[in-house]
Amino acid sequence: MIAKKVLLVGNFGVGKTSLIRRFVLNEFSEDYISTIGVRVSTKILNVEEEEMKLLIWDVAGTSDDEKIPKAYFLGASAAMYVFDLNREETYINVDAKIQELKDISGLDTILLVGNKKDLLSEERIEEIRATCPLPINAITSAKDNDSVEEAFREIVVQSLK
Template sequence: MIAKKVLLVGNFGVGKTSLIRRFVLNEFSEDYISTIGVRVSTKVVSCNDEKIKLLIWDVAGTKDDEKVPKAYFLGASAAMYVFDLSREETYLNLQNQLQVIKDLSGLQKMVLVGNKKDLLTAQEIDEVKNKIPLQIDLITSAKEDENVEDAFTQLAKQTLK
């Protein structure tokens, strides 16, 4: 078995911790508890006939002007950038935010996830997609357990590239 460090990054309150809790523990809580610094969870997954122990670093959310310690990003094999479909400020500046993460981590590709699908209609989700000039890899709902497993599977596949 190989161990791979993966990052979940994005603005505060977008649902990074909820996605991790849903994936690792199959739990969801409506309570919002802000992550301070970084929290690490683990889960073993199978990908391409390989067992991978994902060391999932839940990096505290920030505002655009806040800096995240570079040390959090060192040695990462893959990253998932999470934004909140229902909060425009979390995706308006996506290209710049992704570039900062790429510069800090050295990663070239990230899994881009729009979370909180359960808060919007299909039409509203299409409107969000039209505002974003990037390819969104997955639309998820940690609350309804929609596409969460798929998002982490994509993340695991990124670690093997």
């Protein structure tokens, strides 16, 4: 069995914990409980005929002036930057944030995921896609379980590269 460490990072309140909970436990809660430090979850899945243990690090949300400790990235195979589609301040400077993460992590690719799709119309989501500084890899809704599995499968594929 292959074990891969992946990180979910992004501003506070964007739904990182909700995405992980949906993926690992198939649960969703409206209650907001802020993550302090790091919470690690595991899930075993089969990818490309290989059994894989995913160690998912849920990194506490940050604000724009806070930096994620470099130590969190040690041994990481992939990372997902999550933003809230309904809060422009969580994605307006995403290009700089992802470059900063690449610099401290050494990772070539960091998946960009817009969460909370259930709060917006398709037209508004397309506007965000057009104005976001970087291409968005996945649009998800932890609440509706929309594209969550696909986003995590994509991060697994990235971790294999």
